[in-house]
Amino acid sequence: MEKILDCFIDYIQKHKKLEFKIDEIAIDNSLVERGILKIENNMISISDYAAISKCILEKHRFKLDFKISGSFEKTVEFLDIIKQDYNSNVYIFNYHLIEKENWRYLVKESFDNYNCTFSEYLKSVDIEKKPEGIYQFIHAYSDLLPDLSLSADEIVDNFLLMVEMTKSNAEYNIDLGNIITGVKNKCKLDYETGLRILNTSLTLEKKNDYLTSAAVTGLYESKSAEFYYSTLEKLLNQNSNCNSILLGLSHVSVITDDDCTLFIEIINRYKQDELVRISILSLLFSILRSNHKSYHQFCFLEIGTMTVDEKAAYFILHNICFINSYNREKSEVVNQLVCQKYFTIDKYIQPISQIFWYIKDIESFKTVILAIIQICPFKNFMRKFQSFLHSVDKVELDTFLIELLTDNSAGKRFTGMDIFHELSLQKPYVFSVDILLLPTIIQYKLWVTLTGDFNQPNERLTALMPLIDAKSDLIRESFICKLEVISEDYGGHVTDVLESSLDSSNLAHNAVLSRIKNYICDFYDQNTSFKNTLNEFNPYQTHSKLINKYNDFFHKHMRETIDQGAKKDSLLSLLGTNTVQLSKGGGWRLAPDKEITQLSSFGSSFTMPRTYFIHPNQFDMEKGMIILNDWKDQEFADIIKIIENEQH
Secondary structure, three states, X not given: OHHHHHHHHHHHHHHXXXXXXXXXXXXXXXXXXXXXEEEEOOEEEEOOHHHHHXXXXXXXXXXXXXXXXXXXXXXXXXXXXXXXXXXXXXXOXXXXXXXXXXXHHHHHHHHHHHOOOOHHHHHHOOHHHXXXXXXXXXXXXXXXXXXXXXXXXXXXXXXXHHHHHOOOOOOOOHHHHHHHHHHHHHHHHOHHHHHHHHHXXXXXXXXXXXXXXXXXXXXXXXXXXXXXXXXHHHHHHOOOOHHXXXXXXXXXXXXXXXXXXXXXXXXXXXXXXXXXXXXXXXXXXXXXXXXXXXXXXXXXXXXXXXHHXXXXXXXXXXXXXXXXXXXXXXXXXXXXXXXXXXXXXXXXXXXXXXXXXXXXXXXXXXXXXXXXXXXXXXXXXXXXXXHHHOOOOHHHHHHHHHHHHOOOOHXXXXXXXXXXXXXXXXXXXXXXXXXXXXXXXXXXXXXXHHHHOOOOHHHHHHHHHHHHHOOOHHHHHHHXXXXXXXXXHHOHHHHHXXXXXXXXXXXXXXXXXXXXXXXXXXHHHHXXXXXXXXXXXXXXXXXXXXXXXXXXXHHHHHHHHHHHHXXXXXXXXXXXXXXXXXXXXXXXXXXXXXXXXXXXXXXXXXXXXXXXXXXXXXXXXXXXXXXXXXXXXXXXXXXXXXXXXXXX
């Protein structure tokens, strides 16, 4: 078997890869039968990386005449040589799995045969210039720690050194997590050593909460309530390291019904103490993650009461994301947080939106959005919910959207338009529900809202095109009249929408299109064409300062953006740090021996309403009044009477 493995290892090293097509290599069937290799989808790959790793190490030991000693630094050098042999010129896919086993094997052998404690190696590492292999060592050491008969002091010393090496501002520190897990598993497997680690952590001059909480977690997983009543209760009564102890309890992987009862006793005892609030919340979330549902409502109620503390807000929003089910309860907690005085859109909308990466429930979304509108109306924040908007049932979303767009509250209509805008970014949005089946007054309010705070014709009008076929004469005629008014500002842009949306074979549709075109011709002939011959009445002349100022600002901003991009590792930096030769015919090349690349251009534009250039301030004021003013039922009294008369 050793010879067969040797041949396979030689083949790997020669071809610099770990997977082969079935017709690339002839393998001995015994390697497959023993589970060392596997054949899937006509590919041969490694199944048992530990066996391959052992063979690679033995071959290199013989080749380099290397012997493991008490100096782990030399072992690390040996591992670096092996890595260079395999990964020096080309990246080998999945080689990291072999490297991981190499480290595990040599860490275990160094301890078993030479009682290596690894302290000297860790102390020799320069924190400012950490070697690449240090993280592989940390991973291997942490995995093997439960099986290494190190003393409590040696474990603590190594722990503190490795924590210092893995300091990071990242939200998720995987390396630190491995270290903590290693100590936890050691304490769980070896209770007496675990107690000594805990006691040592409590007597350190510079306390380390990671160490204490890891020891508490492992010891509690070992002996549960027995450990609590024999050791932890006394420490808590002394107010000694309460935060790290409670956090350790909250990280217990599997909790029983009795554990829940004990944890709730602790929660009730300490829930008023602001100094341990995060730890208490962590305990509450640990119960929520358990299968003991009878305690879950208690947890949600307690979490809700703690939203008054701004220091707990981010912790609550982050952790509530990962609670399965309970959409109603989770949205109620978010609503309680939104109602606090400290709540602002800028600080909290991002973590709230992340909750809806996991909740795909329109009712929960609805209650949270309505709560935010109540506290912070007239704020654009729906961009943060893009993922949710495009992943829920379209009919349910449109039903809620139409409710917002037709509500008397200006704040709700504003948020409805914000949602509509986000849905229209890629292409003009079309409702999934048939808006002709809506109550007639709702149809009327819908077009009033979407044409009140008007944007680009293509964005808003496409969704309203079905109203041209409305059964109500009032809705149909009022909407067409509105199209005429809009065409005064946007001219042919309105007819473009009509032509792309209406059925050219429908006589009624053609009549509407002709009517709008005729209206545009008449209006511009009477109001604009003759004025443009006089500079004093031509907006491009009277507002030239505004237009020129905008152009100057735009070009300045574009230059600054290009300058910033040129300083980064990008195409702009490539162009900015090399001489570019422009060639005849409008092309460019990076070097004399390179091919000529044709120049291309790109641009963007947006349409502004004609009336804006006539009275900009008046335009802004009028639109602002439309956006910010609530509606009153009596404003629609005459419309409702007409609708009722139509229906009789």
